[in-house]
Amino acid sequence: MAATSPSRLLDPAALMRIRSLELRAKVVVEGFWSGIHRSPYHGFSAEFSEYRQYAPGDDVRHVDWRVYARSDRYFIKKFEDETNLRCQLLVDGSRSMMFGADPGLTKHNYATTLAATFAYFLSRQGDAVGLTRFDDGIRDYLPAKNTPGHLRRLMLALEPPALGKSTEFGVPLARVAEMHDRRGMFVLLTDLLAPIEQLEARLGLLRARGHEVVVFQILDRREIDFDFESAAQFTDLETGKQHFVDPHDAREGYRRKLTEHLEAANALCGRNGIDYRLCPTDRPLDLALYDLITVRAHQPATAGRANINLRRAS
Amino acid sequence: MSLLFPLYMFGAALIALPIYLHLRRKPPKDQVEFSSLMFLEPTKHQPLKRRSQLENWPLLLLRCLALLALAAVFARPFLTGGEHEGEEGALRTVVLLDTSASMRRDGVWKQATETAKELTGKVTNTGALAVIASDLSPKTVFTFNDWLDEAPARRNDLASEAIESLEPGWAGTDLGTALLAAAEMIADASADDEAALASEIVVISDLQTGADLDSVAGAAWPDDVTVRFVSLETEATTNASLSAAPAKDKNKIAVRVRNDPASERSSFSVSAGSTVQNAVVPAGESRVFEFEAGPDEIVLTGDDHAFDNTLFVAPKQPAPVDLLFLGKGDADDSNSPEYYFRRAFALSSVLRPNYVESLTDSPSIVAVARPLASDEITELKGAIENGARALLVLTGSDMARTFAGLAGMEEPPALNEREDGYALLEGIDFAHPSLREFRDPRWRDFTNVHFWKNREIDPEELPDGAQVVANFDSGNPAWINLPVGEGSLFVMASGWHPRDSQLALSSKFLPLLFSIFANVGPRVHMPERHFVGDRLPLEEGDVLAGGAPVIPNQPGVYQTEGNGVPRYFAVNLRPSESDLTPLSDEALGTLGIPLAGAADVPEALTSEEKRKLRGSESEAQQGYWRLVILILLGILALESWFASRRPEGNAPTPNLVPS
Secondary structure (H helix, E strand, O other): OHHHOHHHOOOHHHHOOOOOHHHHHHHHHHHHHHHHOOOOOOOOOOOEEEEEEOOOOOOHHHEOHHHHHHHOOOEEEEEHHHHOOEEEEEEEOEHHHHOOOOOOOOHHHHHHHHHHHHHHHHHHHOOEEEEEEEOOOEEEEEEEEOOOOHHHHHHHHHOOOOOEOOOOOHHHHHHHHHHOOOOOEEEEEEOOOOOOHHHHHHHHHHHHOOOEEEEEEEEOHHHHHOOOOOOEEEEEOOOOOEEEEOHHHHHHHHHHHHHHHHHHHHHHHHHOOOEEEEEEOOOOHHHHHHHHHHHHHHOOOOOOOOOOOOOOOO | OEEOOHHHHHHHHHHHHHHHHHHEOOOOOOEEEEOOOOOOOOOOOOOEOOHHHOOOHHHHHHHHHHHHHHHHHHHOEEOOOOOOOOOOOOEEEEEEEEOOHHHHOOOHHHHHHHHHHHHHHHOOOOOEEEEEEEOOOEEEEEOHHHHHHOOHHHHHHHHHHHHHOOOOOOOOOOHHHHHHHHHHHHHHHHHHOOOOOEEEEEEEEOOEOOOOOHHHOOOOOOOOEEEEEEEOOOOOOOOEEEEEEOOOOOOEEEEEEEEOOOOOOOEEEEEEOOEEEEEEOOOOOEEEEEEEOOOOEEEEEOOOOOOOOEEEOOOOOOEEEEEEEEOOOOOOOOOOHHHHHHHHOOOOOOEEEEEOOOHHHOOOEEEEOOOOOHHHHHHHHHHHHOOOEEEEEOOOHHHHHHHHHHHOOOOOOOOOEEOOOOEOEEOOOOOOHHHHHHOOHHHOOOOOOOEOOEEOOOHHHOOOOOEEEEEEOOOOEEEEEEEEOOEEEEEEOOOOOOOOEOHHHOOOHHHHHHHHOOOOOOOOOOOOOEEOOOOOOOOOOOEEHHHOOOOOOOOEEEEEEOOOOOOEEEEEOOHHHHOOOEOOHHHHHOOOOOEOOOOOOOOOOOHHHHHHHHHHHHHHHHOHHHHHHHHHHHHHHHHHHHHHOOOHHHOOOOOOOOO
């Protein structure tokens, strides 16, 4: 697939050098777009959904009069707008997200860029995108919309650094679930570096309400490999607690525990029909975007589920 | 090898510190921020490394060595078993006993003799002892030979007797000369003797600031000589002294009362005859008090030490001076130069002129204003060559031969008369001693002195060494100073009498004449001060009444007899004797004297103390601690060098970016 060919993928570190979040998202999406559309001018059915025979009760405004002129039949022209996706991006705003072996490429940077990319992509599609930033509570909330200035507000809301003192999934997710009764899609961007016991219940709640849920776990490569060399005082970014740690002694235990944690998270998602992706911050963002689309394609359809007009490149 | 202060070697235990520091595993100061510690187990810190992990062992070694060397510096190592070991007392000892007037203070002399006798008792049979008494000049009272020639059993008594026979005099202190004499005595004894004994000079003195030690500075000392100062002190510190001071009123006598800086009291009384004045003088200051002339003795009371409380005052009398004026004309004629000369040097309260008739009477002031005969020229020139000072006034051209003869010129100069208008002085050399009195700008103006007549002298013809101290405005020399042999001749090209010039009528005349003869004749402008131990300036034929010695050995008023009018000399104590502040150790140290130790009062020493004293002397001589300091500096330099090129192992900043 052309879009995933290594030469065309964007190096996240290089991408993060672009200061504007919006521009970054644009770069990812345009590249992606040009990858999935062999020809950008191919047809115009992108906005058009289907024709349906007029039935009494339909809005007369939707009758396609040209078709009537040609065929003398009443047809209703259905547009995708009607069935647009409502996507809520849930971005973890705790301080642990500020970690990054490369100070320019923190998990926060990666997560916000990814969120911006999704938002840009989806709003270009005509979908409504909203944003929720949380740590141990909801810090920022933008309802899903697709109005002209909305994307810009969303980008601005993504800009501030993550300063939350701890990560708590219970309260924010429960609150989000309460606020959204219309079915939609929830994309959770987090490092999941918190106890995940409550996560299952909350995500299950979302699923039960008919929402689609995708979890992107964003981790720094250093968090995965724990390749520190010399002993030092390790400070917890969220709690400020300090431990003296000799990496040589601690590495094995760390890796084991982390693997257990990741496996638990993966299993949790699998049980609840939630799509789970591990995203190290050195993973090109195009791939993450691609993941989102494939998730959409593969996820089992739920009754009455909104149809998003995403096409896979053939 | 022994240690002077072995306790300091406990400081060597400090080497545990670098050993611990090298073994210690430093808790890392680096801080790493990490997203979450939830998967991290804290590592237990190991405070010490295993021995095999010891890094930088050369550095550790150097640091330990440096600490050991430091401890050694403080412990002062020295080698025992040197030449003095086991031969205690095998010393040549010179006891230098101060007999100056300041030793008359209460109890000081007793202390001095006791200390001296104690020292003689310590000299062993192999050693030798000499005693020198010193005030202004050293006097050997007991020589090494006196000691060695006597039977060992008697030596001590003999030396003690010699010491007891001494008593403090009234003279000043010149310890420097005495020290050099003692050193010379030791050098002589060492030259005679093949056994190289160590020598010690023990100075028993009050070591007052007035003790003159200047002559010692920079002196070369024989090897193996050490000097020990035994400083004697008294409890009583209040001392005031009297000295003569210039009186404002010439009919009065003035005394300066000086109070020692260490004094505790400041109120004294000064009595002259029946007059008593209260003198309040703060410590360290001096005040002048005036009394009516008359009494020959002024006495101060109220301080602790009486030795310097009496000031003798000689009755005021004009100083006699012999003058000779060789001139033409009548001495009473106001047109002759002699008229003015005689009035310049007339009888006054300070001067008693005695005009003599010829050079054979050896006058101290000679002025010539007429042509001399050849025998007179020869005679006067001989006198000048022997150091006399003469004034030659060229009153006419006929004095050319006299001038040439006295100045030693081969050809007599022309000496043409000049009387065109008048001449003024210019180019006056105020730096010349004869004109120095006029140096002040207020007295420099000679323009109101007109010279009607003068005699031309060609400066080219003057002999070598002649110094023109003033010129006429015509360019010819007016006043010339001519050195002749050891003496000198002052030549004036014009007279001072009214026929020649206005000089005699000017206010410059008297100062000029007196300053021309400033260095000959009596010093009338300074009060005569004579001190015990100085030769009195008696005139030929004078003897002192009562057969007193010409070099007086005690203060008092001395009177001459036999030769005309009696003269009086007030002989007093040297003022430096009253300067009782003890010399500081620093002052002694700067003189380059090979000191044996601090100046102190010796006490009965136990054998342990003796051993310590010997140790400290050996240590002071060997001075190994200096060598150890050098070694220490070397080690530290090496340590710095090693430390600067340590491997990267302890680099403080780990690379945080993963490869």
